[in-house]
Amino acid sequence: MIRVGISGYGNLGRGVECALKQNSDMKLAAVFTRRPPETVKILTEGIPVYPASEIAAHKDEIDVLILCGGSATDTPRQTPEYAKYFNVVDSFDTHARIPEHFANVDAAARGSGHVALISAGWDPGMFSVSRLYSQSILPEGRTYTFWGPGVSQGHSDAIRRIEGVKNGKQYTIPVPEALESVRSGENPTLSTRQMHRRECFVVAEEGADKERIEREIVTMPNYFADYDTTVHFISEEEFRREHSGIPHGGFVFRTGVTGVNGENRHVIEYSLKLDSNPEFTASAVVAFARAVVRLYKEGASGCKTVFDIAPAYLSPFSGEELRAHLL
Amino acid sequence: MIRVGISGYGNLGRGVECALKQNSDMKLAAVFTRRPPETVKILTEGIPVYPASEIAAHKDEIDVLILCGGSATDTPRQTPEYAKYFNVVDSFDTHARIPEHFANVDAAARGSGHVALISAGWDPGMFSVSRLYSQSILPEGRTYTFWGPGVSQGHSDAIRRIEGVKNGKQYTIPVPEALESVRSGENPTLSTRQMHRRECFVVAEEGADKERIEREIVTMPNYFADYDTTVHFISEEEFRREHSGIPHGGFVFRTGVTGVNGENRHVIEYSLKLDSNPEFTASAVVAFARAVVRLYKEGASGCKTVFDIAPAYLSPFSGEELRAHLL
Numbered sequence: 001m002i003r004v005g006i007s008g009y010g011n012l013g014r015g016v017e018c019a020l021k022q023n024s025d026m027k028l029a030a031v032f033t034r035r036p037p038e039t040v041k042i043l044t045e046g047i048p049v050y051p052a053s054e055i056a057a058h059k060d061e062i063d064v065l066i067l068c069g070g071s072a073t074d075t076p077r078q079t080p081e082y083a084k085y086f087n088v089v090d091s092f093d094t095h096a097r098i099p100e101h102f103a104n105v106d107a108a109a110r111g112s113g114h115v116a117l118i119s120a121g122w123d124p125g126m127f128s129v130s131r132l133y134s135q136s137i138l139p140e141g142r143t144y145t146f147w148g149p150g151v152s153q154g155h156s157d158a159i160r161r162i163e164g165v166k167n168g169k170q171y172t173i174p175v176p177e178a179l180e181s182v183r184s185g186e187n188p189t190l191s192t193r194q195m196h197r198r199e200c201f202v203v204a205e206e207g208a209d210k211e212r213i214e215r216e217i218v219t220m221p222n223y224f225a226d227y228d229t230t231v232h233f234i235s236e237e238e239f240r241r242e243h244s245g246i247p248h249g250g251f252v253f254r255t256g257v258t259g260v261n262g263e264n265r266h267v268i269e270y271s272l273k274l275d276s277n278p279e280f281t282a283s284a285v286v287a288f289a290r291a292v293v294r295l296y297k298e299g300a301s302g303c304k305t306v307f308d309i310a311p312a313y314l315s316p317f318s319g320e321e322l323r324a325h326l327l
Numbered sequence: 328m329i330r331v332g333i334s335g336y337g338n339l340g341r342g343v344e345c346a347l348k349q350n351s352d353m354k355l356a357a358v359f360t361r362r363p364p365e366t367v368k369i370l371t372e373g374i375p376v377y378p379a380s381e382i383a384a385h386k387d388e389i390d391v392l393i394l395c396g397g398s399a400t401d402t403p404r405q406t407p408e409y410a411k412y413f414n415v416v417d418s419f420d421t422h423a424r425i426p427e428h429f430a431n432v433d434a435a436a437r438g439s440g441h442v443a444l445i446s447a448g449w450d451p452g453m454f455s456v457s458r459l460y461s462q463s464i465l466p467e468g469r470t471y472t473f474w475g476p477g478v479s480q481g482h483s484d485a486i487r488r489i490e491g492v493k494n495g496k497q498y499t500i501p502v503p504e505a506l507e508s509v510r511s512g513e514n515p516t517l518s519t520r521q522m523h524r525r526e527c528f529v530v531a532e533e534g535a536d537k538e539r540i541e542r543e544i545v546t547m548p549n550y551f552a553d554y555d556t557t558v559h560f561i562s563e564e565e566f567r568r569e570h571s572g573i574p575h576g577g578f579v580f581r582t583g584v585t586g587v588n589g590e591n592r593h594v595i596e597y598s599l600k601l602d603s604n605p606e607f608t609a610s611a612v613v614a615f616a617r618a619v620v621r622l623y624k625e626g627a628s629g630c631k632t633v634f635d636i637a638p639a640y641l642s643p644f645s646g647e648e649l650r651a652h653l654l
Contacts, residue, residue, distance in 0.1 A: 018586055022466045043587060099651050119654055126460065128654045129638055130597075133453065135653070136614040136641035137607075139349045185600070258610055259345055260370060264602035270457075273512070275591035280464075283585055287463040307639040307649050311456055314463035322634050324426050326462070327446055327455045 003029035008068035015282025059085040083108040091121040106303035120288040121281040130270035134254030141256020148172035150248025164208030248277035330356035335395035342609025386412040410435040418448040433630035447615040448608040457597035461581030468583020475499035477575025491535030575604035
């Protein structure tokens, strides 16, 4: 039995807890939280909740620790710190800062002789794996990544920070014509605006100036200005009824050519349609946590990414079973 | 530069030769053939064509040998034999006999200290990898594999063996309603007939009994009897014009649930649309050949499958480059 610790008990942490119940070779051993432990009620009976400050004292009770904090301020600090005591997995998703995070975590994990795996999930994660496989197989071609339809947490937060906004949610939506053009192998060159549009559902405060709110949203630099953005004002009740989920997904395409003169075209498509972004991410992270424990038992150490893990390591089944039934 | 040998110069061998031109870290070193070498004209100038019988004499000129023979009688014999002298890759695709083939190749490769990789391509190959990842991430769910639209070589051969048939080609076609049902997450239970249909294009010999030919096709056990099969009789000219390609492709789906009570549904879809089945297979095999050479340099030996290869090994780019640009 692989003993798993969860650090941080929000949506992702709860998702990990649920995913562990689906994997009979793994079990939850402890949850660590920065909140007062007695205020944190978890789903699994009989499992201790400890204060994060005492985490190092529990290092012998845990085979792998899954870090479920945010990528802005939590994991950049926590993953290298906890890699001193544990095998760790995180879902760090600030793409631009991955090299720096990798270096920090690698130094810590090498120093302690542990295995760390960063940026598990779906993007970074399975989308990255899909890009790598397909680009290696079709070196002459183009890669396209579309996100959505789904909720962007960052964009929803940006809406909620606007004065007069009581609640808000933003959906990122791939433009269907762009998807079809890529899927048909036309190899289009697509601008930011041509690939995705953004749809916002906003609950305004009583008496707020909706025209100003809409203008502030659609002109917001980086977040909305480069996209076709639609803003819908809805009631608090409709918001609760229709927009409480956290769905997401997307598409990775590789289109490429082979042959004597590139005369044959090929399209590789990988897509996800997810009812719950954090629960799917958690499920991926749990599979990679299994791989981390195996690598550690083989004597490996240092920081890894999804690129470094042979797919067989994710599965509870043996090589014989996999070759007989899945190959 | 990775020096690659090709054993067997048919559609797959030519596909490997073309794929090597797209990979600047690899080059064709020699072609081996059972035909008289002087009758084999290859696409690359200045590369020797040797008789297969002399292959062992060239072992020091080749870093990895790619076996491009058939799975019925060639690779079951050749892959273990050539693994005595070379690192080897094949695309052995008789799913039911993979465990036996693996054992034979593993014994030979361990004995000689080489690395062998069997069953590279797309199914077995990338479809297998897709099944493994998605099943590991969503353990509570169902996997569906659809093939086509595309040409089945085995079924086309079966048609051509019927008396009165001059030429024939068979397309395997996923049933659109089945695809949509799976894609929408309905988790249907599908019979063989509900998943695929078969479409045959036949050139009959002058004066042949077309009714009998059609009856023999649609009632043929194993090949056609369990499917809805359509037979079209066409002219030799139309056959040449419209049915000279070898397109193929297909879909792997994993549908699964997560959450406290399985309340959230997820759909993972991987699909291929290929103008040329042998050239895409060849491109995949070449990427795995790169991985085989790397593993050999690291001191590995024995038989591997696509399940045992970390994705990073397929790419000519370094870990730093991959983390910075693809993760």
